[in-house]
Amino acid sequence: MEILTYSFMQRAFAVAVLISVITPLIGNIIVLKRLSSIGDALSHSSLAGVAIGLCFGFDPILSAVIFSMLAAFTIEFVRRCFYRYSEIATAVVLSFGVGTAAVFSGFIKNSSAFSSFLFGSIVAVSSFELFVVIILSLIVIVTVIILYRELFFITFDEEGAQLSGVKVKTVNFVFTLLTAIVVSVSSRTVGALVISSLMIIPVACAMLISKSYRSNVILSVIFAVLFTVIGLFISCIYNIKPGGTIVLIGIFILLLLIPFRKK
Amino acid sequence: MSILQVSELCFKYPDKTILENISFSLEKGDFLCIVGTNGTGKSTLLKLILNILKPTKGEIKILGESASKFTSFDKISYVSQKATGFNADFPATVEEIVALGLYSKKGFLSFPKKSDKLKIESALERVGMKSYSKRLIGKLSGGQQQRVFIAKALVNEPEIIFLDEPTVGIDVKAVDSICCLLGELNKSGITIVMVTHDISSILYHSNKVLHLSEDGSAKILASEEFNSQTIFNHVHHNH
Ligand SMILES: Nc1ncnc2c1ncn2[C@@H]1O[C@H](COP(=O)(O)OP(=O)(O)OP(=O)(O)O)[C@@H](O)[C@H]1O
Numbered sequence: 001m002e003i004l005t006y007s008f009m010q011r012a013f014a015v016a017v018l019i020s021v022i023t024p025l026i027g028n029i030i031v032l033k034r035l036s037s038i039g040d041a042l043s044h045s046s047l048a049g050v051a052i053g054l055c056f057g058f059d060p061i062l063s064a065v066i067f068s069m070l071a072a073f074t075i076e077f078v079r080r081c082f083y084r085y086s087e088i089a090t091a092v093v094l095s096f097g098v099g100t101a102a103v104f105s106g107f108i109k110n111s112s113a114f115s116s117f118l119f120g121s122i123v124a125v126s127s128f129e130l131f132v133v134i135i136l137s138l139i140v141i142v143t144v145i146i147l148y149r150e151l152f153f154i155t156f157d158e159e160g161a162q163l164s165g166v167k168v169k170t171v172n173f174v175f176t177l178l179t180a181i182v183v184s185v186s187s188r189t190v191g192a193l194v195i196s197s198l199m200i201i202p203v204a205c206a207m208l209i210s211k212s213y214r215s216n217v218i219l220s221v222i223f224a225v226l227f228t229v230i231g232l233f234i235s236c237i238y239n240i241k242p243g244g245t246i247v248l249i250g251i252f253i254l255l256l257l258i259p260f261r262k263k
Numbered sequence: 264m265s266i267l268q269v270s271e272l273c274f275k276y277p278d279k280t281i282l283e284n285i286s287f288s289l290e291k292g293d294f295l296c297i298v299g300t301n302g303t304g305k306s307t308l309l310k311l312i313l314n315i316l317k318p319t320k321g322e323i324k325i326l327g328e329s330a331s332k333f334t335s336f337d338k339i340s341y342v343s344q345k346a347t348g349f350n351a352d353f354p355a356t357v358e359e360i361v362a363l364g365l366y367s368k369k370g371f372l373s374f375p376k377k378s379d380k381l382k383i384e385s386a387l388e389r390v391g392m393k394s395y396s397k398r399l400i401g402k403l404s405g406g407q408q409q410r411v412f413i414a415k416a417l418v419n420e421p422e423i424i425f426l427d428e429p430t431v432g433i434d435v436k437a438v439d440s441i442c443c444l445l446g447e448l449n450k451s452g453i454t455i456v457m458v459t460h461d462i463s464s465i466l467y468h469s470n471k472v473l474h475l476s477e478d479g480s481a482k483i484l485a486s487e488e489f490n491s492q493t494i495f496n497h498v499h500h501n502h
């Protein structure tokens with residue numbers, strides 16, 4: 001355990017735990033709105049942003065954020081056209097993201113930089129990134145607490161929420177923005193290919209045993225922190241990729257929980 | 264002053280006229296049933312009143328405000344036709360769902376209060392669901408869910424409640440008890456506007472009937488004008 005005394009490891013732990021707190025907060029709404037695939041669509045779009053950024057020499061994280069925001073609003077827009085089939089929207093945007101990322105990744109000189117975005121490079125977290133993640137986490141946590149009832153209402157019944165005076169469009173806009181930022185910033189550390197799992201799996205675990213909406217939110221955060229901490233320890237000890245380890249632990253716990261699901 | 268005034272209302276889809284030149288008005292304390300065969304535009308009419316859809320022509324005034332500018336959301340409640348169409352695995356308790364009904368009164372940035380809890384309890388008590396407050400909504404029967412949605416509509420003490428076929432798919436006894444409940448609410452002063460196919464609730468509780476025809480026209484009848492036979496005709500033989 002002496003590895004934890006290194007400051008780069010402490011930073012890695014801090015960032016991973018913060019990300020594991022905010023991703024299920026977003027994930028809860030996404031899963032309950034039946035938009036689980038949105039995380040994939042956004043993370044692949046942010047990869048497209050990374051590829052383009054690395055190709056043309058802008059900051060890859062910034063272009064990832066811009067790309068996933070564009071993708072998020074495209075999804076929100078297309079979703080209105082296919083109201084009951086919103087997976088069409090996410091599938092189209094995901095394909096666009098993969099296509100763009102694949103084409104531009106061919107032109108990147110330093111391919112290890114790109115692959116660090118694919119699977120994350122949690123140990124390479126700089127103090128600046130730690131700072132960004134702390135600010136981002138605060139913003140997400142505060143927003144989710146302030147908009148708790150609005151998000152719950154819209155997720156349960158969008159039309160009813162509108163008729164009770166919830167500013168549905170504004171809340172959806174804010175939420176979409178948050179989702180895009182969370183996905184692109186956290187793909188840097190945990191990897192674009194696993195960020196979506198980190199949004200979905202803890203929520204899935206919580207749904208098996210939760211007895212209310214509130215407990216679902218709280219449990220999903222607890223699960224995500226648990227997977228992350230266990231996953232990071234295992235990945236340190238056996239020197240394996242952290243992002244993948246965290247997700248596999250999550251799946252393992254999900255399977256363990258299935259026999260205990262509420263009837 | 265009438266609580267709801269619909270004047271010369273028209274609604275068309277590009278290929279089809281749904282409502283043609285409809286006018287009627289309601290006073291405080293009215294209990295209106297909207298009847299008509301499937302597809303005559305009953306749900307559409309409610310959605311127009313609630314500004315979910317925009318009329319092609321005509322005017323709707325609700326509580327003195329134009330429907331398109333209506334903002335007194337705390338004074339109305341709506342139980343939609345697909346209220347029970349949500350995902351059965353949605354993890355929310357009865358109590359949490361009913362609490363959403365308070366949103367229109369409390370608004371953005373407010374904290375749960377002790378009095379909210381009492382209001383939720385008494386709304387659930389009125390629909391006979393108090394002992395279910397901690398249960399997951401998806402684990403209740405259709406009729407029980409419908410009662411919960413009525414409790415959600417009641418909890419903010421609205422002046423008007425709109426219901427779209429609240430008794431569909433519910434057994435006869437439950438229909439009766441929901442209708443009696445609505446009758447009681449109506450006696451306590453709440454105006455009720457309900458789409459229904461249920462003849463007995465029309466007979467025993469309502470004082471006005473709006474009958475929509477397939478050609479888009481509508482006729483409003485007062486309670487003195489109908490007896491079980493005319494209602495039967497209106498519901499079953501569109502004429
Ligand atoms: N998007 C649309 N485009 C064209 N026509 C539509 C559209 N949506 C609904 N309609 C038509 O509008 C009409 C009215 O629908 P509405 O749901 O108001 O009927 P309803 O009286 O509530 O029927 P039900 O008794 O089945 O609930 C129907 O004939 C339907 O075919």
Ligand SMILES: [Mg+2]
Nearest residue numbers: 305306344427
């Ligand atoms: Mg209808």
